Amino acid sequence: MSTKHQSVYNLGSSKPKIADSAWIAPSATIVGAVTVGSQSGIWFNCVLRGDDNTIQIGARSNIQDGSVIHIDPGEFDVVIGDDVTVGHSCLIHGCHLEDRAFVGMASTVMNGCIIEPDGVLGARSLLTSGKRVRSGELWTGSPAKLVRRLSEEEIRNFRKTAQSYVRKGERFRSELNQE
Template sequence: MPVYAFGNLTPRLADDVFIAPGAQVIGDVEIGPGSSIWFNCVVRGDVNTIRIGARTNIQDGTIVHVSRKTHGTTIGNDVLVGHMAIIHGCELQDGSFVGLGATVMDGCVIEQDAMLAAGALLTPGKRIPSGQLWAGRPAKYVRDLTPEEIERHRQGAAHYADLAQTYRTDLKLV
């Protein structure tokens, strides 16, 4: 498994975490039960902490990092992080969703059940309130999410948690 200590900082993973081939998990990182780190992701807790909750998925090509001494990264439970996102020194609360190719910068907070759209740039220190959709570069408020959209995000997190368990047993190098 591509999990590395950095000095005396060793990742701590729940027993059923899926780390895909090509992903790298380094340093002071904790990952909760049922979570998944997909192909070619980097989760680098070398100069600060990274905490990832339960049933959260970090999709292919995403970078999760921190800022030295100022901002660790905390990602809650049931969070969806789309392919090729950059998550840096921020907080993603339970049930939040970061779209494909989006960037979340230092000191940002995406509250519970909030969403940052694909390709968006959330500039330092911004906060997306619960239930809101923000989009653009820089990201701005677009509208409130519907209850149906929030439910789809929750189902998406559950889907990835199930898929990760299938990958843990069925992925084979040929």
């Protein structure tokens, strides 16, 4: 697969910066002030729109199919650290997901939120503006609330997801082709 991405766009002087080792699915759209780190994956039908602020994604993070990442035109950028997992069909808006954070499928994280390292937001959850998921906590629900502390084994298992997506990205970079 070519390293040239069909759906990556400059917006005026704002240009996406994508590491050569990142996997960008052909149907993903990346616009403006977006940085994607090494071995990270932006999967099918994702939209990352850095029009009025910045989106930064660290190394080995995965933004799974159908997710949308956008910023707030005011004070809220998006910072996604290293080894972060954002599940399928999530909405990430004006927030910070620190290293090894995990956002479950179909969840929403709103402006000013922070998910600390090894913090987990469960599937189909709504983390309302300004909330903080602390390291080792599991939050779920709509609106999301603290459910409990994660065990060390659970934290290790959540970390494996990011590692598996690095391998998937490498496979897709080398094997995906169109008939």
